[in-house]
Amino acid sequence: MTQKAADPISMRMAAFRSALQLEAKRGYDNRAIVGGMDRFLDRWRSDLTDDELQELSTSLTATLTQRKYDSLSTEQRERWVHEALTALDDQEAFNDTRPESVEQPSPKPRTSRSQAVRQAKPVSTKSSPEGLSLDSAPTVIKGVGPGMAVKLEALGIRDIRGLLYHYPSRHLAVSQIANLPxxxxxxxxxxxxxxxxxxxxxxxxxxxxxxxxxxxxxNIRVLWFNQQYVARYVRPGNRLLVNGYFRGFRGKPTFEANGYELVPDNEDRLAPGSLLPVYPATKGMPQRTLRRVITNALVAWLPRLSDHLPEEMRERQTLLDVTSALRGYHQPDSPESKASARYRLAFDEMFIRQIFMLSRKHEWQAVRALKLTTVKAVMQEFVAALPFTLTKAQSRTLKEVLADIAGIVPARRLVEGEVGSGKTVVALAAMLNAVAHGHQAAIMAPTEILAQQHFQTISSLLDGMTRPINEPNHLVIEMDSMSKPLTVGLMLGSHTKRQKDDMKRRMEEHAVDILVGTHALIQGDVDIPDLALAVVDEEHRFGVAQRGALGGKGRRPHLISMSATPIPRSLALTVYGDMDISIIDELPPGRSPSQTKWLRPDQRERANRFIRKEVAAGHQAFVVCPLIDESDSLQTSAAVEEHRKLS
Structure with missing residues (x-):
């Protein structure tokens, strides 16, 4: 891989970064450099030529005006060092902002998706520079140095392809001040x-x-709350792009800023109505830097991309070429062009996933399974003993499952239904049918609580057939339609070694017919020699390798997966394309149906208003967040911040 030559200003930046990192390591005691940080800044700035001073970014120029580091408190010094390191990151991207001499596309009028496809130019296939490819490290892109490469890797971006396919999480509309929403x-x-x-x-x-x-x-008043350092970087006369919210503060119309960036006067992509990409980011990687780096990657590499879909297929499906789609989603000219670009990129994701899923399905079905034809006497006795009548949806799903496992092709079926819809009853019936043929079955849950619930549910459903025994984690079931009693066992990761060893021995000796457990079932030393049917609950919470490990126990078992996640059938066919799907779309009598609604990020305030209204009416609301406190590395909501917003 070719290396970029180290120019004098880059070497000085590296020296400055080292000084800052050493200062942080020493606890901001102003002793990292002989003479202190103020003296270092004077000397460092005086070493720059006039031309080099012109090449400095605005944020780094503002940083160099600091002359009172010695008088700052330790907390203020920590803040300033962090700001200086961020300014150096900006400088790395700023050094080489002029893109390669590749012709930029001219602005296009708004068009429909079909018009955009007809107007798209043929994909350019310029050859890549010698030794470089989409798999090359991002450091070959202008503006990406070693420090920034580390931050990009934190975002999962390890090569040029990763930059091109680092999609915006959303787009913000550029508004005029007089028309702010x-x-x-x-x-x-x-x-x-x-x-x-x-x-x-x-x-x-x-x-x-x-x-x-x-x-x-x-004009409008703009506030950066608790960010006094912004005043050091922004100067009267600067042209700024600011994103945030238009609200009233102390009785005055105010724009509460979340971020900003300096823009040149000749920037024509930010006219009112333009769409500004907002990317998943990480600490030390502001949006302005990420946009600049991704733009450089698009300009340099889009002309070199070849499309993996033939032109005939693109025309038949009304799809843009991949180059136009990537440019149109990163930098859309209009909502219509963004929609066309998103349609093509979404098609690619679904198409490739479908190919992968079909490959997995063929691989799974390449090995024969045991034929588990329906033992009618067992099914009739089990259904008759239930304390309720199966719903039509349960009966339909059970017939589909029994038909699957009756063949020699290994079944892979997803049973989807709300909590309480009766998925476990269907799974238990199928497992009893496997045991009736003299084989073993297992059900795996993602947590110990769910595994214990399954064990208790099985005990409840078979209550009238259970024989009392004085052994924990075991059930003995006597059915008239079976020639011998069957045993149900529970195996958890929290069980003692003695308990687990005892359960493993019983499984190997075929003394347990149905095993209920967690990931403990897929450990290498757990042997289920005659496993004919495996049931996986909350399928999406297990990885491919974990499901495959259970499927590798004993013979090639039939596999039934269960999920309470409400997935539309069309989406489920895509996500679980290697499975057949049954949906229990009917609840038992007396259950109230639930409603599910999805809102865009820019509609969050609407959701908050609804919550406040319902709480004021005496009702309750639950807001579930993946984090307690905000994280620098994860771009997701936190409970503390959501509480503040709703208070």
Whole structure:
């Protein structure tokens, strides 16, 4: 792989970064460099030529104006060092912002998807530079240095392909100041008229940046709460792109800023109505840097992409070529062009996944399974003993499952239904049928609580047939239609070694007919020699390797998966394309149906208003978040922050 030559300014940046990292390591004691940080900054800046000074980014230029590091508190020094390191990251991307001499596409009028496909130009197939490919490290892209490459890797971006396919999580519409939507995240572009630090809170302890931003339609007050350092980077006369929310603050129309970036005067992609990409990011990787790097990758590598779909297929499916789709989703000209681009990229994901799923299905069915024809006497006795009548959906699903396992082709069926719809009854009936043929069955749950619930449910469903025994984690069931009693065992990871060894021995000796457990069932030393049917609950919570490990126990078993996640059938056929699907779409009598609604991120305020309204009416609401506190590495909601917003 070719290496980029180290220019003098890059070497100076590396020295500055090393000094900052050493200062942080020493606890910000101002002794990392002889003479202190203020003296180092004076000397470092004086070593730059006039031309090199012109090449500095605005954020780094502002950082170099610091002359009072010695007088800062330890907390303030930590903040400043973090800002300086971020400014250096910006500089790495700023050094080489001029793209390669590849012709940029001119702005297009808004078109429908079919029109966009007809107007798309043939895909260019320029050859890649010698020794480089889409698998090359991102450091070959202009503006990506070793430090930034580490941050990109934290986002899962390890090569050029990763940059091209790092899709925006959403797009913000650029609005004019006079037409800002209330309470929805948006972006504005304007000139800075004034900027300063605003002291807020008791005794002015909270310091924020306040600015006045204007465009041709008017001016607005912009606030960066608790971010007083922004005032050091932004100057009157700068042209800014700011994203945030338009709200009232202390009785004044205010734009609460989440982020900003400097934009050149000749930037024409940010006109009102334009769509600004917002990417999944990480600590030390601001949106402005990520946009710049991805733009450089698009300009340099899109012309070299070849399309894996033939032109005939693209025309038949009304699809854009892959180059136009990637450019159109990263930098859409209009909502219509974004929709066309998204349609093509989504088609690719589904198409490739379908091929993979079909391959997996053929691989699974290449080995013969045991024929488990329906033992009618066992099924009739089991159904008659149930304390309820099966719903029509349960009866239909049971027939489908029994038909699957009656053949020599290994079954792979997903049984989908809400909690309480009766999936376990169907699974238990199929397992009893396997045991009636003299074989073993197993059911695996993702957690010990769910495994224990399954064990208790089986005990409840077969209550009238259970023979009392004084052994924990075991059930003995006597059915008139079977020649001998059957045993149900429970095996959990939290069980003692003695308990697990005893259960393993019983399984190997065929003294257990149905085994209920967690991931403990797929451990290498667990042998289920005559496993004919495997049931996996909450299928999506197990990985492919885990499901395959259970499927590798004993013979090639039939596999039945269960899920309570409400997945539309069309989506389920895509996600679980290697399985047949049964949906228990009928609840037992007396159950109230639930409603599921999906809202876009920009509709969150609408959801919050609904929650407040219901709580005010005396009802309750639950907001489930994946995190308790905010994370620098995960771009997801946190409970503490959601509580603050709703309070």
């Amino acid at each position: 209330q309470g929805e995240e948006t972006a504005i572009v304007g000139s800075v008229w004034d900027v300063g630090v605003l002291r807020m809170g008791k005794g002015g302890a909270l310091q924020s940046t306040e600015a006045v931003l204007g465009d041709e339609t008017g």
